[in-house]
Amino acid sequence: MISASALDDLRDRNPVPAIAGRWVVLRRGTKAGRMVGPCPICSPDPASRTAARFECEADKWVCAVCQDGGDVIRLVERREGLDFRSAVAWLGGAQEVDPADEARRARDLAEKKARQEAQAANFRERERRKMYRLWSDGQRLAGSPAEAYLARRGLTAPPTASLRFHPRVPYFVSRPKAGGGTQWQPVHEGPAMLAAIVGPEGRFAGVHITWLDLDAPKGKLELTDPETGEVLPAKKVRGSMGGGRIELLRGASAPCLIIGEGIETVLSVYAALVALGRPLDGIAMWSAVSLGNLAGPTARDCRVRHPTAKDRAGRAVRIPGAVPDPEGKAVTIPDHVTDLRLLGDGDSDPFATGLAMERAAARHARPGRRVSIAWPEPGRDFNSMLVA
Ligand SMILES: [Zn+2]
Incomplete structure (x- = not known):
């Protein structure tokens, strides 16, 4: 039996970046103390500078x-490919530690953790306020280029949608700093659609940003990083999204909630209901911002073998399964919702998405609540079905 403190000592002597760095080339990430790069387990190119x-x-x-x-x-x-004991031996083996040393180290660690948490909370609150100012400076959607962007996809927003337009939203990327750490550098500033993210307590939590270019084929900005040539996503979240949602059709105590991952997916279903002349009383419609935030994390040890995806060594990749971890964060569904309809998105990996949607259905199930999953036709998404 190896004691917990001997294992802590082993982990202290073997920081993850140092061990992973034996196999792959890592570089500094956007957060202090974090490293990113290719994966020692699954990457085909251990020397990649962009992975x-x-x-x-x-x-x-x-x-x-x-x-x-x-x-x-x-x-x-x-x-x-080792078991726990062999992995401990591989790392140099566990050594029992002096209880006095151990107590001192536990105290130091707790203090350090408390300092880091306070710093992180401070940073999050500053970012939240900054994003609230950006949102407050936004203009009405009606008559704006953001409305034109949606119209190009056959979409209109309900009058109550938390969507706005802003003519000048800066786009930042993180760069490594000479003396260590990272800094944010602006690479673009331009028009964008803003969506307010409401946190689980009903408080403004952040903004989902879609940068626009109505001259581009899809109406979204096509941006490449001037330094690395990397294609940058046209959409970003700033502030916190964990547990939050974007309210698109508001119904204060609506018993039916239709919820999907992306804004366009949910608005496509809204447009279809309007076109069919369906009454919208008693219905609310939300975007959960991301699939992860819709489904929440997987219970520990509930990982499923992917039928086709393989890692570097040719082994089947294991992905999150359908059993939810109720402690993890995901969008909060109000208790008054008795009819919950989840919208699946067909355009990414159907196997992984299927599991995530089952996990969402299991997580949000309650006595007296009906939970269903709606899928678009195979190989399509709700927006392409609407446009067709
Ligand atoms: Zn990996």
């Missing part, structure tokens, strides 16, 4: 492609 699937800090790692993560022991287990 960002793997992120780690001293005591933890996560890979967006493996959809796995944990401490340094877990990393060695996965990378070297």
